[in-house]
Amino acid sequence: MILEVKNITKNFGGVTAINNTSFSIESKQIYGLIGPNGAGKTTLFNIITGNYKPTSGDVFLTGTKITNKKNYKIVQDGIARTFQNIRLFSSMSVEENILIGFDSKAKYTYLESMFRLPRFFSHEKQIKQKAHEIMEFLDILQYKKELATSLSYGSQRKVEIARALATQPKLLLLDEPAAGMNPNETHELAQLLFKIRDHYNLTILLIEHDMKFVNHICDKVMVLDYGKTIFEGKIEDAVNDEEVIKAYLGDFKHA
Amino acid sequence: MFPLSKTNLLKLFLILSIVLFLFVAQNNFNDYTIRILNNIAIFIILAASYNLINGVTGQFSLEPNGFVAIGAYVTALALLSEDMKWELFQLEDPHPWILALHLDLIPALFFSGLAATIVAVFLATPVFRVRGDYLAIVTLGFGFIIKVIAINNPEFTNGSIGLNEIPTVINLYWTGGLAILTVIFMLNVIYSKYGRAMKAVRDDEDAASAIGINTFKIKTLAFGTSAFFEGVGGGLLAILLTTISPDLFTFFLTFQLLIIIVLGGLGSMTGAVIGSVIVVGGMEWLRFLDGPLFLFGMDFGSHPGLRMVVFSVLLIIIMLFAREGIMGKRELFTLFKRKGKK
Numbered sequence: 001m002i003l004e005v006k007n008i009t010k011n012f013g014g015v016t017a018i019n020n021t022s023f024s025i026e027s028k029q030i031y032g033l034i035g036p037n038g039a040g041k042t043t044l045f046n047i048i049t050g051n052y053k054p055t056s057g058d059v060f061l062t063g064t065k066i067t068n069k070k071n072y073k074i075v076q077d078g079i080a081r082t083f084q085n086i087r088l089f090s091s092m093s094v095e096e097n098i099l100i101g102f103d104s105k106a107k108y109t110y111l112e113s114m115f116r117l118p119r120f121f122s123h124e125k126q127i128k129q130k131a132h133e134i135m136e137f138l139d140i141l142q143y144k145k146e147l148a149t150s151l152s153y154g155s156q157r158k159v160e161i162a163r164a165l166a167t168q169p170k171l172l173l174l175d176e177p178a179a180g181m182n183p184n185e186t187h188e189l190a191q192l193l194f195k196i197r198d199h200y201n202l203t204i205l206l207i208e209h210d211m212k213f214v215n216h217i218c219d220k221v222m223v224l225d226y227g228k229t230i231f232e233g234k235i236e237d238a239v240n241d242e243e244v245i246k247a248y249l250g251d252f253k254h255a
Numbered sequence: 256m257f258p259l260s261k262t263n264l265l266k267l268f269l270i271l272s273i274v275l276f277l278f279v280a281q282n283n284f285n286d287y288t289i290r291i292l293n294n295i296a297i298f299i300i301l302a303a304s305y306n307l308i309n310g311v312t313g314q315f316s317l318e319p320n321g322f323v324a325i326g327a328y329v330t331a332l333a334l335l336s337e338d339m340k341w342e343l344f345q346l347e348d349p350h351p352w353i354l355a356l357h358l359d360l361i362p363a364l365f366f367s368g369l370a371a372t373i374v375a376v377f378l379a380t381p382v383f384r385v386r387g388d389y390l391a392i393v394t395l396g397f398g399f400i401i402k403v404i405a406i407n408n409p410e411f412t413n414g415s416i417g418l419n420e421i422p423t424v425i426n427l428y429w430t431g432g433l434a435i436l437t438v439i440f441m442l443n444v445i446y447s448k449y450g451r452a453m454k455a456v457r458d459d460e461d462a463a464s465a466i467g468i469n470t471f472k473i474k475t476l477a478f479g480t481s482a483f484f485e486g487v488g489g490g491l492l493a494i495l496l497t498t499i500s501p502d503l504f505t506f507f508l509t510f511q512l513l514i515i516i517v518l519g520g521l522g523s524m525t526g527a528v529i530g531s532v533i534v535v536g537g538m539e540w541l542r543f544l545d546g547p548l549f550l551f552g553m554d555f556g557s558h559p560g561l562r563m564v565v566f567s568v569l570l571i572i573i574m575l576f577a578r579e580g581i582m583g584k585r586e587l588f589t590l591f592k593r594k595g596k597k
Contacts, residue, residue, distance in 0.1 A: 049465060075467030083465075089458035091522075091584055092451070099448070100455050103468055106448045110476060113447030114440050120447065127448075167467050 001063070002027045002203045003048070003079075003171055008057035010043055010227075017043045018054070019227040025171070025220075028197060030204045032218035032235070034211075036247055039224040041207045042084060045173055048205075049081050050074040062170065076104050080169035082160045084176050084207075088148040094140060094159050095131060097148045101166025102127040134162050137199065138192070154185050158192075165200060172196075174206040178213045186210060190217045211235075223247065265588040270435060277431040289427060290495075295535045296430035297491050300437045302515040302527040304484035307441055309513075310521035311450065312477040313457025315387065317509050318378075318394035321401035322482045324504035325374060326367035326489025328405065331418045331499055332356050333363035343418060346409035353411055360424055364433075364490045371486030372479045379475040386460070398506060405501040417500025418493075425494050433491065434528075437484050441524050442586070444480065453477050457522070518573060520580030525587035530580070533573075541566055 003025045010018040017040045025031045033041050046052040048059055050071035058067045066074050080101075089097050106123040113120050135141040138158045143151055148159050157177060164172060177193075178186045190213060197204055208214050214221060215235050223231040223238055225247035231238050238244050280292055305319045332340075333356050340349045358366065382393050405412045412418070444450050452473045455463040464470045493499050511534065519530025544562040548555035573581065 051461075051465070070464075070469075072464045072467050072469050075465070080467075081465055083462065087459050087462040089455050089462070091454060091458050096451055096454075100451050100463070100468070101466055103448050103452055103466075108448075110444070110449055113449055114443050116443055124447070163466060 001025070002029075002061070003205070004060040004063075005044075005048065006058045006060070008044070008047060008054045008059070010040075010047060010052060011055045017227050018047070020057070021224070021227070021229050022057075023222050023229065023232060025203055025205060027203055028201065029219045030193065030197065030206070030217050032214045032221035033205065033207045033224065034209070034214060034221055034238075035224035038226075039247075040227040041224055042175060043227075044224070045081065045175055045207065049079055049173060075167050075169075078168075078170035079173060080164035080167045080171075081173040082157075082164055082175060082177065084179070086153075086156045086160050088156060088159055088163070090147075090149045092148060093145050094135070094143045094148050094151070094162075095128075095145065097159055098131045098134060098162050098166050099127060101163045102130060105130075105168070131166060134165055137195075138162050138165075153180055154188075157181075157189070161192075161196070165196070169202065171203045171205060174204065174208075176207050176209065178208055178210045186213050189213075193217055262588050269587065270439075273431070273435060277427050281427040291536065291539050292427055293425070293430045293495050295531055296427070296434040297488050297495060298512070298515065298531040298535045299434040299528050300430075300484055300488035300491065302512050302519070302531050303434075303438050303441050303524050304481045304488065305512045306516045306519075306522065306524060306527045307444070307453075308474075308477045308481040310516055310523070310527075311445055311457065312453040312474060313522075314383075314474055314477070315391045316382070316394035316478075317391050317506070317513070318397045319481075319485050319512055320504045320506060320508040321398040322371040322375065322485035323489035323492065323508060324401050324405060324501070325371045326364075326486030327493035327499050327504070328412055328418070328489075329367040329370050329486070330363045330490030331421045331493040333358040333366065334360070334422050334424075334494070335418065335420075339420060343416075343420070344409070344413050345416065346414045348410065349413075350410040360494075364487050367490035368483035368486035371482040371489070375479045375482035376475060379471075379478050382478075383471055383474050395506070398504075398509060402501050402504060405504075412501070415501055417498065417503075419498035421493055421497045421499070423494055423497050425491065430491055430495070433487065437487075438524050438528060440484075441480075445524065449473065449476060454522075514570065516580075518570065518580055520577075520582035520584060522584045523580065523582035523586055526580055526582030526585075529582065529587075533581075537569070538562070538566060 001024050005024065006022050008018050008021050009016065021044065033044065035041055043052065047054050050066070050069055053068060058065055060066065061077055061079060066077060089100065106127050108119045108123050132141070135144060138161065140155060140158050140162065143155060148156065151159065178189055181189060193204060194217065196202060218235060220233065221235050221238055222229055223244050230243040230247055231241050280289060301319060301323060308314050308316055332353055335343070337354055340354060378397060382390065385393055406415050452463065452468045455468060456470050456473055460470055515530035515534045516527050518533060519526030519528070541562045544565055545559050547557040
């Protein structure tokens with residue numbers, strides 16, 4: 001098990017955003033998190049990445065409890081994420097954006113950078129080399145020196161994924177990666193995610209509304225509705241599940 | 256290790272020409288000009304370090320007058336001899352610690368910076384709990400506190416009388432050299448992983464921490480570094496002026512530095528240098544406007560205060576045509592870099 005979420009509950013004042021949810025993801029799986037708007041999917045992401053503290057319950061990464069850790073420490077432990085609305089560093093080039101991901105991998109001190117001591121040069125060279133590899137792998141090398149926010153939407157997505165990959169994660173969390181993409185781009189993204197998983201030995205957890213895309217790439221899905229798990233299993237079975245149909249289309253049998 | 260690229264050659268050329276200029280200036284210019292150049296150099300140190308926290312890290316703070324005051328007092332007290340202190344302290348007898356404090360110029364400046372840094376690190380915890388406008392207000396309060404402390408502890412600072420007859424031991428090589436060093440150190444930080452993290456905090460603090468950056472640590476580093484060089488700059492200022500008092504370190508000093516870095520370009524170190532030259536040098540150069548004016552053979556009479564009017568108009572014009580300041584976020588040596596080059 002790479003990730004285990006156990007009995008997570010999250011209250012915002014009187015609203016229960018997540019209600020006693022548990023699930024686990026096996027290594028190298030692509031796991032989909034689906035559900036209607038406001039079901040609590042992004043809240044669950046924020047709990048896993050340490051941005052929110054759960055009201056109760058625990059999160060385990062490869063057996064170690066990470067529930068109350070700071071979010072930047074969880075990144076160093078091996079969970080990286082992208083955002084629903086792309087959040088690249090707007091004043092920086094594509095390369096610099098990706099280099100930020102390598103922050104904890106470049107091991108030189110503040111004074112070493114101030115006085116330009118040898119270790120600065122060797123470590124900078126190393127992470128630039130690694131950033132180069134990632135950019136080559138994701139086919140964004142030609143944009144290296146461009147301002148990240150000047151790229152097309154699809155390429156910005158790729159940069160954001162590249163930045164997340166730079167932290168060398170075990171688990172990659174993608175929040176609606178296919179949002180705003182046409183069918184062609186969505187297809188390309190699916191191929192890319194398979195490629196990333198195999199090349200970097202990653203496990204992927206994603207939120208998505210595009211069911212065709214989810215059906216194509218997810219090994220397993222979980223359906224959330226009003227913070228409750230209403231289904232977990234294969235997507236083929238989900239579309240026939242009564243609870244899931246009720247959540248998406250309403251209870252038309254008793255109407 | 257230092258490839259002779261176009262950018263590096265340009266940097267080397269810039270540094271060498273400034274050194275040459277300092278040499279020529281020190282030997283040929285009159286005392287008045289040298290004094291202004293000294294002033295510009297000190298403001299370059301202050302503005303460049305202020306730019307690190309305000310421009311590069313994007314934390315809009317208004318505290319430099321506090322750090323400059325700390326640096327100025329530490330240097331002044333370290334350089335004054337014991338006899339001088341007995342003579343100067345009229346409100347109360349100097350505290351034994353103050354009497355025991357005696358250092359040479361270099362250690363005095365170093366400890367001035369260190370004292371400011373220590374204060375900054377302690378200040379970071381409460382201050383960085385807030386962001387944006389609230390941070391500005393909290394840091395503004397700190398500047399006032401330092402001034403009140405300086406006034407109300409006459410056994411340490413000689414109260415509102417201040418300190419004078421501080422031995423002046425500097426020339427242009429000192430101030431100019433330290434200004435060059437400060438700018439180089441700042442640029443070295445900016446073009447490293449720490450600088451990238453600072454810029455990431457400025458662009459999107461939440462995204463930065465979601466990508467593994469300890470944003471509090473980064474902000475404290477920037478704040479501490481900025482405080483160190485503001486302390487050193489404060490020390491130099493005390494030596495240059497030979498007399499300091501709490502009134503010297505009001506919000507107006509911070510305000511002046513803010514104008515410099517906004518004018519030069521928030522986040523650009525060479526911009527801070529250009530801003531210092533324009534603001535400090537320009538204010539002096541426009542001084543003739545305050546006296547009786549004879550232009551084109553006509554007598555315009557004397558209008559004290561005209562200098563500030565003209566200067567303000569100049570600032571408005573510059574800001575209208577260069578929205579992000581003169582340099583924006585660029586540096587002088589990256590201006591000619593081709594975009595999209597691999």
